[in-house]
Amino acid sequence: EVQxxxxxxxLVQPGGSLRLSCAASxxxxxxxxxxxxxxxxxxxLEWVANIKQDGSVKNYVDSVKxxxxxxxxxxxxxxxxxxxxxxxxxxxxxxxxxxxxxxIWGQGTMVTVSS
Amino acid sequence: DIQMTQSPxxxxxxxxxxxxxxxxxxxxxxxxxxxxQQKPGKAPKSLIYAASSLQNGxxxxxxxxxxxxxxxxxxxxxxxxxxxTYYCQQYYGSPLTFGGGTRVEIK
Numbered sequence: 001e002v003q004x005x006x007x008x009x010x011l012v013q014p015g016g017s018l019r020l021s022c023a024a025s026x027x028x029x030x031x032x033x034x035x036x037x038x039x040x041x042x043x044x045l046e047w048v049a050n051i052k053q054d055g056s057v058k059n060y061v062d063s064v065k066x067x068x069x070x071x072x073x074x075x076x077x078x079x080x081x082x083x084x085x086x087x088x089x090x091x092x093x094x095x096x097x098x099x100x101x102x103x104i105w106g107q108g109t110m111v112t113v114s115s
Numbered sequence: 116d117i118q119m120t121q122s123p124x125x126x127x128x129x130x131x132x133x134x135x136x137x138x139x140x141x142x143x144x145x146x147x148x149x150x151x152q153q154k155p156g157k158a159p160k161s162l163i164y165a166a167s168s169l170q171n172g173x174x175x176x177x178x179x180x181x182x183x184x185x186x187x188x189x190x191x192x193x194x195x196x197x198x199x200t201y202y203c204q205q206y207y208g209s210p211l212t213f214g215g216g217t218r219v220e221i222k
Contacts, residue, residue, distance in 0.1 A: 035211070037159075045151075045159060045202055047211040059209040062116075095158055100206050102149060103170055105158040 002026035002104055004096050009109030016086050016113070022079040022096030022106055030054075030074040033099035036081050038092035039108075046092075049081065050099050063089075086113045117141050117205050121214035127222040132193045136217045138186045138203035147207035150179055150188045153216075154199045162201075163188065193219075 008020040020036070035050040049060045049070040058070050069082040079096050091113050098104040118141035128134050138148065146166035151159040161170045163179040166186055176191045190197055198221055203214040 044216045045153075045204075045213040047204075047213065050209075050211070061210045101161065101164050101170075102151070102159070102204070103161045103164075105160075107158055 004098065004104055004106035006094065006096050006106040006109040009094065009111045011112045011114065012086055013115050014087060014113055017082070017084045018086065018111060020081040020083065020094055020096075020109055020111070022081075024077045024079070024098075027098070027104070029072075029077040034072060034079045035097045035099040035102070036070060036079075037095045037097055037102075037105075038090075038111075039095070040089075040092040043092075048094070051079070083111070086111075088113050116210055117144060117208055117212055119203055119205055119212050119214040121201075121203055121217050123217060124215060125218040125220060127220050128193050129222045130193055130195070133189065133191045134193060134219060136188045136190075136201055136203075136219075138181075138188070138214050140184045140186075140205055140207075143183045144205045144207035146182050147205055148179070148181065148186050149204045149206065150177075151202045151204065152197075152199045153202065159202065190219075195221075 005023045036048040051058050051070045067085045071080045093108040093110050095108045096106045120139045122137050148166045150163040153159040162173050162177050167179045178189045200216045200218045202216050
């Protein structure tokens with residue numbers, strides 16, 4: 001079965017860090033761009049970052065540049081998002097998705113930034 | 116950044132109705148446009164890519180059209196399972212951007 005499973009979310013204080021993981025199965029992970037997309041409670045979708053198949057190209061939305069780092073391990077079929085200097089406005093459900101078709105999504109992992 | 120503007124932001128429709136949602140890009144994006152459906156508590160589901168190509172397994176009641184800056188998603192014969200929020204997304208340039216969403220509710 002083709003699927004993506006996120007993990008690593010939780011409650012963190014402002015200024016803190018979290019590392020999200022996304023485990024892929026059922027498809028050739030190394031053949032696809034991958035993305036992180038987030039959704040704040042009751043709000044719309046916001047693309048956060050993407051990464052090329054070999055990890056050589058990474059793109060970010062301006063609001064996370066310099067704070068978040070996307071990476072991948074093709075041998076482990078895993079995608080990561082290292083989130084530093086977290087802010088209240090980063091509170092959201094974080095999805096990983098197979099790009100660029102966005103045809104496969106995980107179930108999401110919740111990140112709450114609050115003191 | 117390319118801004119994506121969806122309209123309406125919400126609509127009420129009856130079972131069996133045909134509805135059309137529009138999405139306008141702030142600059143030309145050729146046909147690099149996708150549509151997604153999201154139900155409460157669920158991940159988004161891809162419906163259409165390249166403006167008019169149906170994803171595998173998506174029923175033909177969904178159709179997309181447009182190119183450049185103006186796009187539409189049409190849903191025919193609304194059924195209970197179609198009541199959801201719909202988003203457009205451009206993937207012409209980075210950052211990728213989504214429209215604000217259109218909530219389709221039962222009248």
